[in-house]
Amino acid sequence: MAEPASERSDVEVVHLDMDAFFASVEVLSDPTLAGKPVVVGGVGPRGVVASASYEARAFGIRAAMPTVEARHRCPDAVFIQGHHDVYAEVSEQLFSLLRDVTPIVEPIALDEAFLDVHGAHRIFGSSFEIATGLRARVADELSLSCSVGIGRNKLIAKLASEAAKPRTRDADGHFAGRGVVRIDPSEEIEFLFAHPVRALPGVGPRTEERLRRLGVSTVRDLAVLEEPTLVSHFGNAHGRALFSLAAGNDARRVIADRPARSIGQERTFSVDDHNRASLESRLRELSGGVAERCRAAGTLGRTVQLKVRFGDFSSLTRQRQADHLLESGAEIAEMAIALLDEVEVEGGVRLIGVSVTGLGEQVATEAEQLDLFASADPGPERAREELEIAQDAIRARFGRGAIETAARFGRRDEERPGPILEH
């Protein structure tokens, strides 16, 4: 059995998680939704739930559930496609508020973050006082609620915030929880052991099933197994991680600025696409979007990855490395289309996606770009990149629909990307 880690109760991690974030923001925008089951997500036939209010959760509706099933469970719920730009704005306000307390804030999603508060105690008090203060500020300044967990490491802090979530209705009929939960090192093991093994990071449906076959369903069961046993079943990295986590050990630090390793876009079609020319056109659109986001992030990559999901839900990926950094959507599209040439698509494609990896190098500075515009003959590649930069500027000023390619113009509203999941 694994030994618990040496205790360093002076170092604590805070995990903050907004409660039903997307749905709550929708209720803020439209107060008539308050108290109703609200479901945010893809509303089409292939959509899934991104966020559900606690009233909707009472019907068994959960994130990642197909919208069709959510409608079946609660036909009277209010279904909303979602407004990602609004959630991003509120999220910016949230993170600004968090960085008032500590600069070491690690964003996990729009609505979730880890905080290293070791440098904040002198000004803001104990971790519990910091967490309580943050919760009050989120309520006062954003009119939203959140749950906060405090623990010796990320694992414990995350489980603690989950324990702080709203679960029961209060006297007014509103869903309420403990709000802030701190797990003292002395009670950590009992707290941890009571969880199903699925609560551990890195344990999804597959690993859960494989563990179940080993007779493991709780963290307590898992902690009985020896490290070599887990390594033999789950490989070196995963096996050792499971062994450590079962003992409450989690060496992951809170990292404030984690650079992106890839940028991509994918799209699921409402009806499977069997036409290669149409798929190539869609790849060009996605590649343009990827290039635009790379430029906005000030980074470039040289590896293009194509992802195809077929009608039977099987999928494949193909990737290729260029001999230079990819600066335009057209270049990315060329490589993606070349990869698509090696794929049999006549059976029907459900989803297609393109991403650029191997990011790191910075794009030209503004001054360098001005020089480029001043050059007499920039060459075809530069000219294409300049054109796309100009398009970025037009979209930034007049909105995303202000300029379109001819191919895209005809089917702008055919399908829309679904929102990012929020739990």
Add this chain to the structure above:
DNA sequence: TCTGGGGTCCTCCCACTA
């Protein structure tokens, strides 16, 4: 009921090279 979108990390396999 029938499964989105944007990511990260890990493992395995294979080709290449020293």
Add this chain to the structure above:
DNA sequence: TCTGTAGTGGGAGGACCC
């Protein structure tokens, strides 16, 4: 020169997270 081996990097795919 040939062969075996270990290291390395690219590509493919699986699993997971939010």
